[in-house]
Amino acid sequence: MLTAVSIDANNEIFFLAYGIVDTESTESWTYFFRNLRCLFATEGCHKDDWTFISDIMRGVDAAIHDFYPKETRRICCQHLYFNCKTAGWSGSTFHKLFWIAADAYNEYVFEKAMTKIKEHDVAPEKYLRDVLEQWSKKMFDSKVCCDHNTTNIVESFNSCTKAFRDMPMLTLLEAVRNWVMKRVGSRFDKAINMEPDQLIEYAQNILQSRSDDSRFCHVTLCGGGGEREFEVRDRHVKFPINQDLMTCGCGKWQGSGIPCKHGLRVIYHQRLEPTNFISTYFKGAAYKATYARHIHPMANPTHWPSFDVPQILPTNVKRSAGRPTKQRRRAPHEARKGKRHKNNWNFQGVEA
Template structure:
């Protein structure tokens, strides 16, 4: 504890005090330039001024500091002791009564601030810098500039997730660890002759087994750009399980979206299937019109069927100029048509609207209307929303090092499959999934307005309003074709099933039952140790790819086209919740006003 000493007093150093003394150093020996205060003085004189005041050193024997404001009387005076190592405060007078508090402290460095905010940034690395600025003011009573907080976030990201260049040399070892901890998994990392990273492909044994044994034969593919220091694209293969939820099959990282990259990805996917004795090549793929997908797909899977995302097809039409409420309604009627009659009727209206639009849609080679889909797939998905949902999950991690990104994806898949693995244990083989139950409940509410007439021989005629549909339970053929398209009885089939006192669960496709669910989640992904505990493996240490991002913060949001609505803004084509028409809402609905006038007129007449 420091005491106030008189300038004439002497300080006697005892042996006990001298034990902890280090070798003698002068004051200048400590001025190595590592601290901001080191530049304030030189040879015992004022070297520079700082915002909080001035400091005077006289021949390295006395230390005097005053407040910046002239009206403030605060002053401290210290002098060096006999051994010229310790300092003693001689006088401390005055108080900071009227000068206020200085909130801008130039001694605050990015390293010190990173240590103070590391726990907060570890909980949420995407916290805005404005929030960090307010946190520093409330917690430490200091005002920090935004550019310093950006640097702090960068330092924290490197401490938490490692450096971008450091993650690539560990990828070959990471692939070997996947194959050793999860036997039967497919993990491949490729590099150039100069040991530069080129691409990688990863699929765990539990994922490929579950897809081949229980999932429907439809595969969604998509790619998302990385936003870290090095350029790259993350390609994903996503399927749909029995509960209509996403099932991640494989993922990988390539340099760009090109024919070569997609060919590399599809070849590894086929090798993955061949590893489990599956030579099937007539899978159904759904994607948007990405560059190089079509050429690479039919090169590796010659008999594959390709669906196109209708949302992207509609966006292409709007980009050309074919838009409006009328075209929007006719396009989605044609797209959601389960039978050819409704499709042709909608297309004839589109032809009357614009012949060029009709010709464009007729010349689309991919499958885009539901009535075109293969009935054995039992899936009516005509958009890539289930793949985009997985991209949304990985969006927050695509700006971190590649090894941490792959680990986060593996951890997410492991937790998801683990919870469903435990759920499948208690599921009975003949139970149907929650999705199938929900569809049956919805269609059961609609079949009450249908009337059935038995024709004999297991054939029936169901009248829905003014339209009649033939139904045959023996071979499960139905006029509306919704049953064949999804694998769950439609309202016309349910009307016949309940009329015959049968159980509708017996007519649900096996893809929605507990047997298939148990096969899909019959295995789970096994955990892996931390990279610090990995054994030494004889694998090469590769270097990062050549492609680097330009200076500046990379964009994370997708660039929207000129015809697309801005994010967070209400779309120009409002949809009425009453008449389901576009261009107005329920408040300005003309049908509502006409109904209100008719009701009022009837009340007045009575």
């Protein structure tokens, strides 16, 4: 089952499309993205500059580029790190430096981490430099206002629909539709009562967290001229702030669409309201537009109208030997679910 999921303003799963194919290949992904493009066109959306994030799956790159020539490709950093680990580049030092580079919002932090990776080992630094897809947050387009660099949202969807995998095909599709319908319906009801400028709960939590951290920052200089520019000192580091452009030298404000602690320090210093400096993506108007329509209920299959069409029989599939696996195959870097650690007790000298 191929799926395309997105993230709404509340950092929750927004389901787009799903389909059943025989195997994961260039042909099947081409079929999937062609129909996804037709789906967008039906809703009046003809944009080509979508941002896609995935691991390196067979056939995805070629299929996306055929139907979305202006697309932006991100790669899941968790899978990218696993590729590095498979190549022999591991250890606590590399792990720490890799994620510092991956989560860096500005060029300085990224280059400093990459320099230390190079000092640790030249090979992984060259490999990461040659990655064509975007993987560090400093590479992301600020207009997207989404700083996700992993596919955890997809893993969450797979976990939620795990109970449906053993069902027959039609029952599987109907179970997924019902699962999506319930969640979209509850958010549809939630969006009705929201004010246009009301902040989403996800943005409120981030704002509160960064607001607490802003207490340790100090506005040291106010600039003149047409733009409201400020300089904020965070311990021993200074960051330039442009309040009109809603940017900060740390990169987190423009990268996430929500003011960073340095930007909040300036906003509080000016006696202004932080809500006015948050991207409209995280406000009630956008959330209401996202869930403006809900998924309509369907009648029981026994009540469906009959059509005079040929009956499609299931294909002859040779069953593999052994019992079919039900658990998701975990990568070598992932912890085994429910695995207990054995205690190495020393019973020497103990008499029964």
